[in-house]
Amino acid sequence: MSATNIPTLELRSLEVAYTVRGIDREVLRDVSFSIAPGEAYGLVGESGCGKSTAAFAAMRYLPRNGKITGGAIFFEGKNIVEMADDEVSGLRRSAISMVYQNPATALNPTIRVGDQVAEVFQLSGVSKSDSLAMAQAALVQVQIADPAQVMRRYAHQLSGGMAQRVVIAMALASNPRLLVMDEPTTGLDATVEAEVLDLVRELRRDTGTAVLFISHNLGVIRNMCDRVGVLYAGALVEQGATADLFNNPSHPYTVGLLRCIPRGGLHKSADRLDTIPGTPPALGTHFDGCVFVDRCALVEDKCRTVQPQMVNVSDSHVARCLNSDKASAMPRSIEQIEYASQSGIHATHNGDTLLSINHLSKVFTQDGHKVQVINDVSFNLGFGETLGLVGESGSGKTTIAKLVLGLVSPEEGGVVTLDGKGLAKTLNRRDVHDVGAMQIVFQNPDQALNRRHSVTRIVGRAVERLRGFNVSDAIDRAHELLSGMRVEASLHSVRPVQLSGGLKQRVAISRAFAGSPQIVVCDEPTSALDVSVQAAILNLLVDLQKQDQTSFIFISHDLGVVRYISDRIAVLYLGRVVEFGTSQRVFNGPFHPYTEALLSSVPNVDGTIRKRIPLTGVVPSPSNPPSGCVLNPRCPRKVGSGYESLCESEEPDLNEVEPGHFMRCHIPVAKLKQLQS
Amino acid sequence: MKQFILKRLGLSVVTVFLVAVIVFFLTHILPGNVARQYLGRGATEEDLAEFRRVFGLDRSLLAQLFGWIGDLLHGDLGQSMQYRGPVSDILLPAIGYSSKLACVAFFLIVPISIAGGVIAAMNRGKKIDRAITVGGLSAAVIPEFVWAIVLVLTVGVTFQIFPVSAFPDEDNRSILNQIWHLILPSISLLLVLFGYIARITRAGVIEALESDYMRTAVLKGMTRRKAVSKHVLRNALLPTIAVIASQIPYLIGGLIAVEIVFNYPGFGTILKGAVDARDYSVLQSGVIVSSLVIVVFQLIADILFAVLNPRIRQKVTE
Numbered sequence: 003m004s005a006t007n008i009p010t011l012e013l014r015s016l017e018v019a020y021t022v023r024g025i026d027r028e029v030l031r032d033v034s035f036s037i038a039p040g041e042a043y044g045l046v047g048e049s050g051c052g053k054s055t056a057a058f059a060a061m062r063y064l065p066r067n068g069k070i071t072g073g074a075i076f077f078e079g080k081n082i083v084e085m086a087d088d089e090v091s092g093l094r095r096s097a098i099s100m101v102y103q104n105p106a107t108a109l110n111p112t113i114r115v116g117d118q119v120a121e122v123f124q125l126s127g128v129s130k131s132d133s134l135a136m137a138q139a140a141l142v143q144v145q146i147a148d149p150a151q152v153m154r155r156y157a158h159q160l161s162g163g164m165a166q167r168v169v170i171a172m173a174l175a176s177n178p179r180l181l182v183m184d185e186p187t188t189g190l191d192a193t194v195e196a197e198v199l200d201l202v203r204e205l206r207r208d209t210g211t212a213v214l215f216i217s218h219n220l221g222v223i224r225n226m227c228d229r230v231g232v233l234y235a236g237a238l239v240e241q242g243a244t245a246d247l248f249n250n251p252s253h254p255y256t257v258g259l260l261r262c263i264p265r266g267g268l269h270k271s272a273d274r275l276d277t278i279p280g281t282p283p284a285l286g287t288h289f290d291g292c293v294f295v296d297r298c299a300l301v302e303d304k305c306r307t308v309q310p311q312m313v314n315v316s317d318s319h320v321a322r323c324l325n326s327d328k329a330s331a332m333p334r335s336i337e338q339i340e341y342a343s344q345s346g347i348h349a350t351h352n353g354d355t356l357l358s359i360n361h362l363s364k365v366f367t368q369d370g371h372k373v374q375v376i377n378d379v380s381f382n383l384g385f386g387e388t389l390g391l392v393g394e395s396g397s398g399k400t401t402i403a404k405l406v407l408g409l410v411s412p413e414e415g416g417v418v419t420l421d422g423k424g425l426a427k428t429l430n431r432r433d434v435h436d437v438g439a440m441q442i443v444f445q446n447p448d449q450a451l452n453r454r455h456s457v458t459r460i461v462g463r464a465v466e467r468l469r470g471f472n473v474s475d476a477i478d479r480a481h482e483l484l485s486g487m488r489v490e491a492s493l494h495s496v497r498p499v500q501l502s503g504g505l506k507q508r509v510a511i512s513r514a515f516a517g518s519p520q521i522v523v524c525d526e527p528t529s530a531l532d533v534s535v536q537a538a539i540l541n542l543l544v545d546l547q548k549q550d551q552t553s554f555i556f557i558s559h560d561l562g563v564v565r566y567i568s569d570r571i572a573v574l575y576l577g578r579v580v581e582f583g584t585s586q587r588v589f590n591g592p593f594h595p596y597t598e599a600l601l602s603s604v605p606n607v608d609g610t611i612r613k614r615i616p617l618t619g620v621v622p623s624p625s626n627p628p629s630g631c632v633l634n635p636r637c638p639r640k641v642g643s644g645y646e647s648l649c650e651s652e653e654p655d656l657n658e659v660e661p662g663h664f665m666r667c668h669i670p671v672a673k674l675k676q677l678q679s
Numbered sequence: 680m681k682q683f684i685l686k687r688l689g690l691s692v693v694t695v696f697l698v699a700v701i702v703f704f705l706t707h708i709l710p711g712n713v714a715r716q717y718l719g720r721g722a723t724e725e726d727l728a729e730f731r732r733v734f735g736l737d738r739s740l741l742a743q744l745f746g747w748i749g750d751l752l753h754g755d756l757g758q759s760m761q762y763r764g765p766v767s768d769i770l771l772p773a774i775g776y777s778s779k780l781a782c783v784a785f786f787l788i789v790p791i792s793i794a795g796g797v798i799a800a801m802n803r804g805k806k807i808d809r810a811i812t813v814g815g816l817s818a819a820v821i822p823e824f825v826w827a828i829v830l831v832l833t834v835g836v837t838f839q840i841f842p843v844s845a846f847p848d849e850d851n852r853s854i855l856n857q858i859w860h861l862i863l864p865s866i867s868l869l870l871v872l873f874g875y876i877a878r879i880t881r882a883g884v885i886e887a888l889e890s891d892y893m894r895t896a897v898l899k900g901m902t903r904r905k906a907v908s909k910h911v912l913r914n915a916l917l918p919t920i921a922v923i924a925s926q927i928p929y930l931i932g933g934l935i936a937v938e939i940v941f942n943y944p945g946f947g948t949i950l951k952g953a954v955d956a957r958d959y960s961v962l963q964s965g966v967i968v969s970s971l972v973i974v975v976f977q978l979i980a981d982i983l984f985a986v987l988n989p990r991i992r993q994k995v996t997e
């Protein structure tokens with residue numbers, strides 16, 4: 003064991019480069035930080051800033067074209083950069099472990115889960131039979147239900163949360179003194195994420211392992227870490243004790259990041275979101291001065307020539323900025339738009355119904371079994387209104403969107419009415435006007451855009467098809483649309499591959515608006531984007547809504563985003579609407595027990611500690627829904643409510659519990675309110 | 680699993696049946712009066728009628744087809760027109776010889792090509808990788824019968840390392856000596872197939888080497904070597920199995936060409952003789968037999984693939 007004053011991990015002036023087309027490109031620039039034994043250190047920053055590179059460097063596992071060009075990495079005082087391969091393998095076997103994003107692919111698909119966990123023990127010399135017993139014990143430690151049975155499964159038979167538990171079990175099996183976690187919960191449902199984070203917190207308390215915790219999610223970092231470092235373009239720009247850094251951010255980049263996030267119950271009717279103008283520099287860009295010059299609101303001439311050094315903000319808090327004292331008061335960055343002069347942004351919908359869906363159900367046939375994924379869903383959508391759909395994965399959000407769009411046809415009895423006119427069930431039986439009236443924007447613009455066509459062509463073709471324009475008019479209109487979405491004219495002739503994620507999403511939105519739609523379905527439109535880009539896209543959507551009275555159906559797992567952009571919200575569970583009401587009502591309560599649990603699982607950037615209302619167990623399969631209220635096996639409010647037997651025998655109706663606020667629960671709303679206060 | 684195998688088996692039967700029908704019609708639609716060709720200009724009408732009766736050519740096409748298929752099902756391959764004896768007497772020994780060659784070729788080609796692919800992948804971007812990939816592809820450009828001739832002329836005639844005939848003399852027909860004689864013909868097939876199989880193996884291994892689970896294994900502290908043998912090979916070889924199976928028809932085609940060059944009394948040589956002599960009954964049976972072989976190997980490959988891949992295994996057992 004090391005003496006306590008020697009850090010578990012220390013990066014000292016670490017420089018890493020990737021060789022691309024024969025040229026070394028700097029990825030990490032003079033990065034230094036250290037993690038004390040038992041400490042949790044968080045690393046945040048936008049995509050591409052070098053977080054994973056730092057993590058893998060700490061494991062001395064860089065990609066083939068990556069190399070350490072300077073500095074040192076000390077593990078308990080020993081420089082692992084200079085270690086022999088055997089010695090590094092030895093450390094990985096006994097002292098350092100890693101958990102990363104995408105647990106499903108981290109496991110070998112052809113080897114049983116138990117054998118893979120057992121392998122870790124075998125590597126440290128345990129016999130095969132003992133190792134299996136130890137593997138099972140390791141699975142018990144990470145609180146997997148039915149570990150004996152999980153041992154025999156293959157990776158594809160595990161849910162995301164279970165797979166991540168297995169990976170964590172594997173990482174902890176060697177009793178590591180340092181655990182490196184790179185986005186361990188990204189891609190998991192909020193409820194599952196909360197459980198995994200709870201688990202990590204508990205295990206840390208029990209084992210005292212030091213953790214390097216990487217995430218792009220500031221809320222997660224705030225809740226998990228003792229200290230935080232902020233990376234930008236491969237440079238550590240700010241570092242401090244978590245609360246200090248979040249409460250008094252002192253680098254313009256950190257300030258900008260925190261301002262981009264819709265937080266504190268912010269709603270589009272109250273304010274626009276801040277963005278960070280510009281984009282991160284290309285890989286390997288050289289800077290004489292500060293790395294943030296191109297995007298900084300406080301930039302001065304000296305910033306371009308002087309490399310800023312870390313300055314003390316407080317004893318436990320440093321920032322790499324020449325103007326760090328002015329950072330927290332830096333001017334807001336809200337994109338100026340033509341009609342910004344109009345005072346504020348107010349709710350634009352006037353209450354008239356544009357779309358109404360009635361009694362939509364959908365049954366899929368899977369391996370010969372009937373699976374009801376949507377169960378009698380009805381709601382209205384007004385002109386210029388945004389309806390948010392939230393719920394765990396598998397709750398039916400995307401299927402509802404597809405039903406509305408006619409991409410799948412509803413069961414008998416389901417009706418979609420647009421502007422008073424009943425729509426044909428499937429897309430190919432709807433006329434051009436109806437098709438153009440409803441469009442969709444997907445999560446992943448890469449898959450949605452034809453990579454062989456230019457941006458203009460992509461949008462132009464949609465205009466031709468949906469508006470019946472001739473080619474040259476369509477191209478003019480495409481340019482107009484793209485410019486309206488703030489895609490510069492110089493980019494109109496390029497192909498999607500040459501665009502950043504945010505620009506691609508703007509192109510996808512332009513295409514959706516080609517037919518002057520009345521309704522645009524947005525299915526996780528910003529989930530793959532950085533917060534600064536997300537803010538810009540959300541602002542754009544709100545602007546479009548204001549301009550054209552467009553209505554949105556907005557799907558997102560990010561409750562902060564949904565809360566910001568939605569006028570009304572439908573909370574879904576197992577294909578049913580369990581709560582429906584204004585954004586205000588749904589987020590401020592009284593809550594449906596499911597909504598309550600969902601909201602409490604979101605890690606909060608503001609640092610206020612909320613009591614988590616756990617949802618135990620996993621989402622049941624829609625092929626075999628529980629009897630009574632579908633939530634009852636997991637419901638946090640059922641037990642002790644006095645309604646247990648009713649919950650287990652009868653499915654509650656969706657009742658109007660307050661004007662405009664609907665809930666599907668046996669517990670009367672007054673009682674819920676009382677329980678939740 | 681049982682159901683899966685039965686289903687595949689059923690499909691195979693249908694395939695072979697269709698091949699039989701197609702082959703039958705193709706050979707019967709071919710122009711030319713079969714009887715006249717065999718018996719020559721001097722044959723009388725009676726001779727011709729007798730010939731047709733013996734070979735069943737006087738019946739309607741459909742009757743001939745079903746008669747033929749019925750006979751096939753009873754294991755009766757019919758009468759050779761050329762040799763005037765049962766087709767099975769001619770085909771079976773030839774098939775025996777060809778199987779020997781195919782076995783030797785298979786056991787030479789598969790391990791060597793897979794090893795080549797694995798070595799290339801493990802040394803990606805290095806000289807040895809380039810040598811294997813480029814060499815393999817270049818060798819595959821040249822058809823196997825050309826390779827066969829080249830090999831016979833070089834290592835056979837000039838350097839006299841390998842015997843030039845594929846068939847040992849009567850005084851020494853020990854298994855080893857037979858295999859020894861079959862190596863050269865196998866090498867000519869190896870040269871053609873190596874590049875293809877090695878390339879697929881290489882791609883599979885590289886994909887597995889770059890997979891997240893390989894990373895997991897290395898970060899657990901496994902040495903690279905051990906991680907490769909435990910985590911890479913099994914996953915990487917899955918696609919390779921499918922590819923090898925898909926190359927079986929090609930292998931059979933190659934065998935035929937090579938046998939002819941080496942004058943080996945196998946299936947290919949007999950088939951060529953049948954083509955030259957327009958011996959339809961031998962030709963038909965030959966094609967049926969080869970389609971049977973192809974289908975059986977495809978079946979074996981499918982089952983192997985499913986057994987090795989838990990995702991599919993699970994699906995098929997459900």
Ligand SMILES: Nc1ncnc2c1ncn2[C@@H]1O[C@H](COP(=O)(O)OP(=O)(O)OP(=O)(O)O)[C@@H](O)[C@H]1O
Pocket residue numbers: 020021022029047048049050051052053054055056065066067068218285
């Ligand atoms: N093998 C590689 N070769 C070349 N460039 C690379 C390689 N791996 C990563 N990069 C680049 O290096 C930079 C840092 O990448 P890194 O993966 O460390 O970022 P990150 O902060 O983890 O991003 P994310 O949030 O998207 O995971 C990025 O610009 C990325 O495109």
Ligand code: SF4
Pocket residue numbers: 253254255292293294295298299300301302305310322323324325326
């Ligand atoms: S040093 Fe200058 S450019 Fe860099 S963050 Fe500070 S004010 Fe901005």
Ligand code: SF4
Pocket residue numbers: 595596631632633634635637638639640643645649654666667668669
């Ligand atoms: S009806 Fe019962 S089980 Fe369902 S949400 Fe209400 S309290 Fe929970």
Ligand SMILES: [Mg+2]
Pocket residue numbers: 053054055184
């Ligand atoms: Mg990363």
